[in-house]
Amino acid sequence: MHSSPPIRGDLTPELLQTSQWTDEQVSAAGIPIHDIPFVTVGGGIGSFVTVDYLRIYGVPTDRMRVLSNIDTPWETYEYLTRVSQIPRPERIRSDSSSRPDNLWGFPSYALEEAWREKRLSHLWQIATEPILNDYWTPRAGTVFRGLEREAKRISYWDMLVKGQVRMVRKRVGGGYFTILTPPDGLSETRRVAFRSQYVHLAVGYPGLKFLPDLQDFRERHRDYTRVVNAYERHEHVYEALKTRPGVVMVRGGGIVASRVLQRLMDDREEFGLQTQIVHIFRTFVTGSHGPNVFMRRKGGHGWAYQGFNYPKSVWGGQLKARMRKLEGEDRKKLYQDIGGTNTPKRRRWQQQMAKGRRENWYHAFQGMVDKVEPGPDGRLISHVRSSNGRIQQYVSDFIIDCTGLEADIAEHRVLADLLQHGGAERNPLGRLEVERHFEVKGTASGDGALYASGAATLGGYFPGVDTFLGLQIAAQEIADDLARRGFCKKMGPFRSTSQWFKWAFNKAV
Amino acid sequence: MVPTLFGRIQTRLFLLATVGLAVTALIVPVLPGTGDAELADLYRTAVAVLAAVAVLGVAWEFVYHALMQFRWEKDWPTLFGLLTLINEGLLVWALLALEAIPGVAVNPPAAAFWTHFLAVWLAVWLVANGPMRVPFIRWRFRGGRLV
Structure with missing residues (x-):
């Protein structure tokens, strides 16, 4: 009652x-x-x-x-990771010694997983990251299990x-x-x-904010199934693509965009799908970028590459020490220099995208979307303006907003x-x-x-x-x-x- | 690791003075190829080598710090912390050969030097990459500074 x-x-x-x-x-x-x-x-x-x-x-x-x-x-973290395509067995984007269930960060998650699974490969990866290997990152499930144990303990x-x-x-x-x-x-x-x-x-x-053009489309056409946010449940998109071929537009250049792309590409491979992917970057990064040789981040094919959300030294090294002394505009400037959307350069993702480019089913473009409207056949038409002022129209069956704008x-x-x-x-x-x-x-x-x-x-x-x-x-x-x-x-x-x-x-x- | 320059230096000196000395104390009696040299002389030499690694290391840290500036993340990957044993070990070995390290009582054979050097280096590297955080919870957030 x-x-x-x-x-x-x-x-x-x-x-x-x-x-x-x-x-x-x-x-x-x-x-x-x-x-x-x-x-x-x-x-x-x-x-x-x-x-x-x-x-x-x-x-x-x-x-x-x-x-x-x-x-x-x-609870909230697990919800957000799950809908943005990181279920418990998948790995999150976090350092091995960032353990919310262990304030010492020792033993690191890599040591723990190596011990539990009796596998030395975890240790080899953690010892050689990021030079010979991708950064080692923990499974979402490892994190949640550890939190539960610690919550009981305290x-x-x-x-x-x-x-x-x-x-x-x-x-x-x-x-x-x-x-x-x-x-x-x-x-x-x-x-x-x-x-x-x-x-x-x-x-x-x-709170999460939608891209204005997508919010506008959803409200005007009351369509909440074809235009979705990656941080809300959108499993129906992947299910629909299994029943008939379709075009998906992905918007954004961060970790969630990478995850969503991986899901689309994994499904393509596993179920033999014909999904076409159109990927729109507002800022299209073509190579290393930054103000000078001492502040240059790697990038390419649209993406800015970085292991974690911030350059590593913000958690204890030089950047942490430097920012601690800055006020006002100086602080803002350094935030801008180290900011910008980015994603890790993981070998598996690179291989998948290279295959997509080669086989002509993954297409990445720079552009700002002016508006989205329904086409005559009921599909979605995005009007995209590129930095040189040219306007192109892209047709898709779904749009997944991975920009993660914050309110x-x-x-x-x-x-x-x-x-x-x-x-x-x-x-x-x-x-x-x-x-x-x-x-x-x-x-x-x-x-x-x-x-x-x-x-x-x-x-x-x-x-x-x-x-x-x-x-x-x-x-x-x-x-x-x-x-x-x-x-x-x-x-x-x-x-x-x-x-x-x-x-x-x-x-x- | 994400050290600052002073953090690097403090961590090196602290770990050599603790972990380094402890490993030295344990390993010197069983070093290979030392023949019939006096144990006291062997200890004196091993401590002199350790001191050389510490003193030269302060200079090396400036070099590493400068190299790190070319890295976007301003980090020092775990692997680098291990591989730098090559340059540092070779320099100390060369200086030993030139008899340029003060306090050395017996010039150690290669097997003894490298066994000692590697054991200390590995132990320091392992402790710096984990157990150090157990007693010193603020150390990793201060770029490796202890004070």
């Missing part, structure tokens, strides 16, 4: 309009208050690695809560509170109120409040509220401006602190925020800052080593 939401204990107009709340205001609204020193909002991998760090630093479960609308930290589910977080507001006297809407039937009041000294936001991507952070309700009421500012890239230790600038409240990590903070002093290792780097900065503030003890070499043994033997922290 579906119960209607309770009407007691809801936000009042007074609360909505006040940026800083008193305890009395919240009580007067009938919203029950739970006291807990640290809450993390999100419940995905960003929240998980942060509480994992803090648990290992020695914080007990009754001092932290994870506020989330998902049951497991990997008693993750003892800290999880289900619900939708509505906002975080400063509290008069220090700290914050985090307002949660519990699932229907689980609470006697419409909202509950968590009163905490510290808040951590790891709410993930604010503005204000599309996320909690972040929008934080910008409006919490004193948060935007960084040079328009996301949340955070300190080097990931405290959101302008949001301090008395002796309390509010931190954020993940995609919402891209553009800060540390670039690789929306990656496994980036989330762990943020978690370490946050845990060390919390130690400075006395919330926990900073972990030194001895505790680290003894905790590692506990991890290795799967003993509780």
